[in-house]
Amino acid sequence: MKHSEGLKGTDIVEIEKVQRETHDTVSLYFTHHDDAKTGQFYMVWIPGLDEVPMSISAIEEDGRRSVTVKDVGEATHALCTMKAGEQIGIRGPFGKGYTLVGKRVLLVGGGSGMASLIVAAREYARVGKDVTLCIGARTKEDLLFGEQAGIKVEVSTDDGSAGFHGFVTDLAERLLNEDDYDMIVTCGPEIMMKKMLDIASAREIKYEASLERLMKCGIGVCDACAIGGYRVCKGGPVFPDTILLKIDEFGERRRDAAGRVVKL
Amino acid sequence: MKHSEGLKGTDIVEIEKVQRETHDTVSLYFTHHDDAKTGQFYMVWIPGLDEVPMSISAIEEDGRRSVTVKDVGEATHALCTMKAGEQIGIRGPFGKGYTLVGKRVLLVGGGSGMASLIVAAREYARVGKDVTLCIGARTKEDLLFGEQAGIKVEVSTDDGSAGFHGFVTDLAERLLNEDDYDMIVTCGPEIMMKKMLDIASAREIKYEASLERLMKCGIGVCDACAIGGYRVCKGGPVFPDTILLKIDEFGERRRDAAGRVVKL
Amino acid sequence: MSDLSVNIVGPRMKNPLMLASGILDETGESMLMAVKKGAGAVVTKSVGLEANEGHRNPTAFEIGDGLGLLNAMGLPNPGINDYEREVKIALTGGVPVIGSVFGRDGKDFSYLAGKMEDYGASAVELNLSCPHAKGVGMDIGADPEEVGIIVSAVSSAVSIPVFAKLTPNVPNIADIALSAVKAGAEGVVAINTLKGMIISPETGLPVLGNRLGGLSGPAILPVGVRSVFEIKQRFMKEEVNAVIIGVGGISSAHDALQYIMAGADALQIGSVMRWKGAAVFGEIASGISDFMDREGYSTIKDMVGIAQEAKK
Amino acid sequence: MSDLSVNIVGPRMKNPLMLASGILDETGESMLMAVKKGAGAVVTKSVGLEANEGHRNPTAFEIGDGLGLLNAMGLPNPGINDYEREVKIALTGGVPVIGSVFGRDGKDFSYLAGKMEDYGASAVELNLSCPHAKGVGMDIGADPEEVGIIVSAVSSAVSIPVFAKLTPNVPNIADIALSAVKAGAEGVVAINTLKGMIISPETGLPVLGNRLGGLSGPAILPVGVRSVFEIKQRFMKEEVNAVIIGVGGISSAHDALQYIMAGADALQIGSVMRWKGAAVFGEIASGISDFMDREGYSTIKDMVGIAQEAKK
Ligand SMILES: Cc1cc2nc3c(=O)[nH]c(=O)nc-3n(C[C@H](O)[C@H](O)[C@H](O)COP(=O)(O)OP(=O)(O)OC[C@H]3O[C@@H](n4cnc5c(N)ncnc54)[C@H](O)[C@@H]3O)c2cc1C
Ligand SMILES: Cc1cc2nc3c(=O)[nH]c(=O)nc-3n(C[C@H](O)[C@H](O)[C@H](O)COP(=O)(O)OP(=O)(O)OC[C@H]3O[C@@H](n4cnc5c(N)ncnc54)[C@H](O)[C@@H]3O)c2cc1C
Ligand SMILES: Cc1cc2nc3c(=O)[nH]c(=O)nc-3n(C[C@H](O)[C@H](O)[C@H](O)COP(=O)(O)O)c2cc1C
Ligand SMILES: Cc1cc2nc3c(=O)[nH]c(=O)nc-3n(C[C@H](O)[C@H](O)[C@H](O)COP(=O)(O)O)c2cc1C
């Protein structure tokens, strides 16, 4: 009976609102009725051009959703220049989201990884957990989601133009020295996430990270997003320390579009 | 997700019990979990031979079902000689069953039509309606379901070997003269059902009948069971007086396996 | 306000939706029912020279939960002589009746088509594509040349439009379509069913009486849309102006629009009636109309084949 | 107790279930995962001469709710030279690894097959059937003669068994199978995907980056079972003794048994992993085993092709 509603490849939605977040990052709002969970992603189709994975950066009960896109190439540029009323295709939600375990939680994010991490931070805060969000950016201008109601935010910049001057991992270590945390959650450049894994396991703090890999199908069949026998689109994008510690590719190598092994 | 349970054409069930009803009629019991309703039918596959429509003659909560088969040809003969442990295929339940409206109900059945009518009689009785079941048979030996707990049964035979001597329609008229009924339900030879329709409409009593037509698909696509623009397998097999009064084929003509019009 | 009417056969059709051959159209009364529920035209069951009872049961069943149907009816039909009655009844519905016929060669087809014309059919559809009958259907319809020969015979025998109904069980449906049109067909109908089989492991037997059958319904939609797309692409390339009628797995306005945008001028609806009955004609027509209003299309023609222009 | 092992390639397979080409087998580590979950053998992603990024996204998506997948990956692969790494890793799983390769002609195929043999593959599978890549796949695999020429070249170039993977987008898959086997193939693999397309009416565009793609998953099961049935029937008639590997829409033990009874000696599993992950290997293997115990079969071979004997 279900199929008699018709066969689609993707759900076409209209962009309802475009919100500029930084000089190179915008959030696109639309409505998509689904059971999206914190940390999941969509495959976003730019009709006629490309389809790219995007974390779900806002999840409202009434079906309102957003993705937050950083302009890094052709597809993301097209998304960043879209206007309200234009159409995109949505497949998903896909993947496994954050476990949301832990009581005193340190979230460490960088770059467009903040799009994913921000929903985790908000969700931890909503259920009354003690949340500290540590954001790394190149400069003050690149800072994404720097202010959040009800969440302690700490900032680092590479050039010192805001907050801590240096790597966000160094900032994170300082916070870990000052306070007790029982959970570390991270999303951002893989080298940074790898560093946080080392820190977390040295301190025996539970850890999870949301990974990025080149994606094609998004549904666990094509192997494009493979990492150590897992698929980021299905086993992830969020993986626990227990798995990541066993994957020697993590923070080291990835696959290109042809499936060749390349250095990160 | 559903399809990942595998694609079947028919559900294979094992015959659990064979019960002889008359010299040429047996009931086959098996288990099939479905939401069968009074008056619906199955397409019963005799593997490698044929598939034929059969009314569901018993419906138990735990999935126990039966069909009651009269040996009239190759397929029904094969069914009538089956043993417990043998396998048949089941598609369905199909069709629209009895409406089960009315408070004082006269059920008029004949031949293998009793297989369908008996579940209606039992269901009316179960919900406390006043039920009279009128059964026509050629001889005493052909009498099907002649005794039923909690149901008034009246019998007619063509040869007078049991009950009323004559047509079941005459017996029915007698009963209608003696008592008030607000519903007539019938299943059996079409000429008989047509006669009952005339009687019911003359007396302005609500009426429904369960029809038989040659069936192929059983699911309303092939048009084999067509009658006046309706399909017996889908619009029926139970039709109300309001529809039957408008169909001039009823009691007059049917289609053969090639779709030719033939006299009943 | 959107205008759903199309000019394909005989009187202008009020919408592009036809009843597909073989589904609820063996009898005239059933065809009338489809008209009553909104069909813009009806195609008859495929009719041959003689009365034919078809294959033995099981002849058709559903697989999966709404995934599709598998059938091997075996072209049951009353024979062309008895079929006049059905066409005449169908004609009282006031919409075009397209007579579907099947045979072994140009002679059979021409005779049958001529009869359909006599009975008042607005067009004939040549079944060159049934996958489960010996010596007819796709046995003769998988070869562009044979199709050309038959179509050409029929085209010179009748004066009503001729449509060739094509099989998808080929690598080159566009070649066959082109051959049919060059031989004089007004257009093509794509697709008939995919050759398929279902086995019951418990009994070790194929379930269909004929063992082999044809798959229809939602499962085949992508194959049908692709076939129409390939045919339209070829017609455009060869600058051939011919009608394409899309059929296969259409269950909703969304599906119907896919066919139209691939290149179909009209559509046929079959298996979905197992789930939605003939009311699906009204549902799809109003769904298309809503879509056109929303997206700013005023006629069906405005949408035909627009997916061809996709930048690539 | 039932014995699921089969003797098809290299070391005896503990069960007849192989990982199908192109689904979770581009990387060695993913193939190992399938082995861990119970696959009796693995087939690699189809590999060509050079690294290839494949078509642009969208490259694959689900249609319907579990009805099937439509994909146009475009044969992405690292190229045969870089692929040694993946085969070597897969081989550590201890089950046969079958190297799938694609090329334009006998020369390409022979070279690639030779490399796979060097890497330690137990057999090669020739992709003569991908429906959405130019000049390779079904573009050359729909013609029995061309298939014969390629198979014959490869068969004389390598000493491991050669399997030809066939396309269902033809009227005569059994002809192609026979041609492959007569040219020296150890057996055939049927089926690859059905050519298909999905259009998004709101945008007027085909959704796949390549527009045209291949349909797989539950929707195609009846087509695959029929294909294997037709091939087995032909092999029996011609008294040809060759292996048939069935693939297409297998989601359950029930489906797998249909293929076996139609004539398949072994099976490949692909799209269903979208819904059940690699755990489906264990599920299907134990389902087959339960069935055999219940119905009194002791080996897979006892069931192969028994649906052929149906009285008809
Ligand atoms: C699960 C997941 C969630 C994501 N969520 C977001 C998000 O919320 N917001 C956001 O802005 N981006 C997100 N991304 C990354 C985003 O998908 C890529 O930036 C995008 O695909 C690039 O496409 P493009 O055509 O614009 O750039 P391209 O022209 O393809 O590439 C531009 C540059 O980005 C690099 N690049 C491309 N794809 C990736 C990738 N997957 N990982 C790392 N580097 C890449 C290229 O190497 C190149 O340097 C996510 C990725 C994944 C896998
Ligand atoms: C909805 C429905 C419910 C039915 N329920 C029952 C039931 O519960 N019990 C039961 O015994 N039978 C029932 N029947 C009738 C049963 O399906 C037929 O008797 C059976 O198909 C005959 O098959 P056969 O091969 O044994 O006989 P055949 O060799 O096909 O025919 C034997 C004789 O029966 C006649 N016949 C065949 N089919 C029909 C038919 N559909 N209607 C009238 N005459 C027919 C033939 O003309 C011939 O005279 C039902 C039929 C329908 C349509
Ligand atoms: C039960 C059944 C009978 C059919 N009979 C015919 C027929 O007689 N002639 C014909 O050309 N096509 C016949 N077809 C094919 C349909 O007309 C149509 O091409 C096919 O089913 C695909 O459309 P659908 O998915 O909407 O059903 C039949 C299909 C079914 C399901
Ligand atoms: C995403 C995807 C990629 C595929 N890639 C290949 C390939 O590279 N080579 C090949 O021979 N078949 C390929 N196929 C076809 C499968 O191997 C298989 O023949 C087909 O999908 C039918 O099986 P299934 O329904 O179990 O998936 C691919 C299928 C899918 C879904």
Ligand code: FES
């Ligand atoms: S993107 Fe295809 S498996 Fe993950």
Ligand code: FES
């Ligand atoms: S039996 Fe096919 S329509 Fe009723």
